[in-house]
Amino acid sequence: MTHLSLRIRIFLFFVLIGLGGAALFFVALYVGYLKASTGDVTSGFVQAATIGGFGLVGMTAGIWFLFDENVAKPIERLAAGLRARAHAGAHGGVDAETAKYLGDLAPAAQAMSQQLSASTMHTASAIAAETERLTAERDRLTALLTEIPVATVLVNPHHQIVLYDGQAAGVLAQIHTPRLNAPIFDYFDQGAVEAAWKQVGKTGREVSFIADGAENEQTYSLRMKPLEQGSGYVLIIDGAEAHIDPDAARPLIYDFDLLVQKAGTAADETPLRELTYAVFDTETTGLLPHKDEIVQIGAVRVVRGKIVSGENIDMLVNPGMPIPPASTKVHGISDAMVRGAPSPDKAVPSFHKFAKGSVIVAHNAPFDMAFMHRHGKRLGLEWKHPVLDTVLVSAVLFGASQTHTLDALCERLGIVIPDHLRHTAMGDAYATAEVLCKMLPMLEARGIITFGDMLKETRKHGRLLEDLN
Template sequence: MRGSLRIRLIAASLLALLASLSVGFFALGMARSDPGAAMATGGFLFLGIFAGFWFYLDQALARPVDKIASELRVRAHAETGVPAFVPSRGAENLGDLGPAAASVLSALEAARTARDEAVSAATRHFDEERVRLTALLSEIPVATILLNRDGQIVLYDGQAAEVLAQIGTPRLHAALSEYFEEESLRAALDRLHKTGLGTTATLQGRRGAVTFTATLKPMAEGGTLMIIDSEESRIAPDADRPLVYDFALLGQRRDAALEDRRLSDLTFCVFDLETTGLLPHRDEIIQIGAVRVIGGRIVPGEAFETLVDPGRPIPDASSRVHHITDAMVRGHPSISSAAPRFYDFASGSALVAHNAPFDLAFLRAKRAETELNWTHPVVDTVLLSAILFGTTETHTLDAVCQRLGIEIAPHLRHTALGDAHATAEALCRMLPMLEGRGIDTFGALLAETRKHGRLIEDMN
């Protein structure tokens, strides 16, 4: 096995040499009677020999090496769910490379097991601290929000989510100015920054929404604690107070241009649509589902899902795929009402979809009805898969999830939120793989995706 590839290459080279010599003697014999025919025949035969030799090297070397490389990359970055490494078909041509790769990954798995035990202990401590923090906030019967120095949300509790939901969808990393009128909010923050002391302000919700009284206090690292106290925001001390937070956002700034920002610092809105058919100019959206990814993880509790009444019957053939019927969408909002809500949910994010041209074509086709301009940065997980695993692989959502060890529950497949969540899981597993290849900024990612324009259109 160890010398099989070398022997195969020597044998192939000898065969190519013998074939070339045979062609040479044959052409020499023909040249005496018909020089032109001899040159043409010899040329074609040489081309045939070269093509055959190249094809053999591609099948015996290039494809197995690419396959092993992609499998190694998956297992180097995927934490769980990926099956044990088994050298792929054709690896027997590569001598000891397959067994050596399996040995390295076995050692990596042992190291991960030891690390996981240490992380488990730290996680238990973290969970205890989270329980204490939640218990502390439960004694404060008002809505609590923590902002970073740019006025973006770093933490909000369940009651703050109720307050924000009266204006828009609660979201980490969203600017507070998306919820409250800029003038009153900016005046309060200016007073806070000038004096370094707490201040009270009356904040008017955007789009004529309700007014709230808020107390703002300066925090470490330039953050601001905001407490909203009103009858609408008061809750019983023993009420459930789920927290949504990412303290890494406290120190994050948006000074860099989009192309220069690291992928790990971007906010992604991963979405999927279900439709009445496949033609954006003729068919309609009937379901929208989306989740948000920040810091390479799906944000718990931040999801968008709605059925959409298309105003026309849903074809039976489409219902057999996504199981959405006319009765299910009846009474739900039209696209002119649902799309603006999703637009707000995706504000400030890069849009992510599997086969993005399809989904974006439907959103943009409804521009006349919704008056929305979908100019968000776009990431297509089909193109990410092509970058990491090569264009010769299958890049359907099912194939990508299977490759990455992601399971999609059968009852969630072909639902907008279920497919969006699976796509988000795939994104979270592919981001560190991209960074491992040196593709760590949005600009670098764009440059790589545009190399695969023949596979699928880049939507940026």
């Protein structure tokens, strides 16, 4: 049967419907005739109609099941696999077992996929465009680095962080985790920064000022230098050596595209690529959010479709209760490991600040967010963040009938999770972030551009998971 073409295979389904229907009604009429021959004509017609009607419905359902399992689902899986290779850079061939009843469709798809990959790799225009972009970005960074001193933060006109060097990161970290695209007001007093920015706008010259830290009692001596054409400013932290290691690395974290980012756009109206995501995972004492507790939080940030190196949370949490041996066997965290760790009262607010201004992303988000909401009510934290669940995104891209575990997604998209990081909060958070980055271009290719578009699609799969938005 596997050698038959897809066209012949579909033809045979219709032949089965036709012949099966004819045979069924012949049997129904024959049974009705036997009943009518006894003198009960009405009962004969009723019996024939009942057998024929219910038999046809049952036969149609059976043939539909065969068609769905052997044709429809394999085509859906094949299409999803091709999209993953075309838009997410996933590697690997077409699953021969899945596509064995699709005739020449699978080999043709494989050939097209290979040809497309080869053509893409050797397209001169694509290489030239990428080289030009990288060269321009390198020249811009080089020019900036020749002028900026140590402990420097580059900020766009909307007061969002575009770049920070290693020593500036050390100062910012005293207040909270350094984050690209975060408001500078999360770190320094808003009034002082806005007053300096207003003065810079009037004079066009450097302004020195003092600002309090946003969340501590320290004060910082700052200088603000305007960038060309009102495209933002450079914030220089004087005396940073008093706060951090003076041998810290030079600028490492930047994204110059943030200089031209729009401000004030609602998440639903924002393109998925332009959003900032806080991707997180938790390890817990058990699977009951109403009574179990967090033992580890791992989180990374994704800005404009890229994971930002160094912007993460990786903390053990003291649950205030014994960790069951069965749970320790899964995630490897014991009572001894969390003995000196912060409690949920400190860990949950820390993640809340880390996720400020971001879309929260998790794999099976209702489970992890249940812990956050429970503690949020007690600690006075509001979780108003938009939430994106990679389980639902997977259902949109690959079909609800597929497997949507994190392991299955990683295998499908060519992502490798090191064994020592699997079932750790940080390892799973990083894997989920990589999955997200791979799926964003696939969503765009499907015409799902904004976060609002994404919500409309994921709500079609509400039977899988609770909608947290």
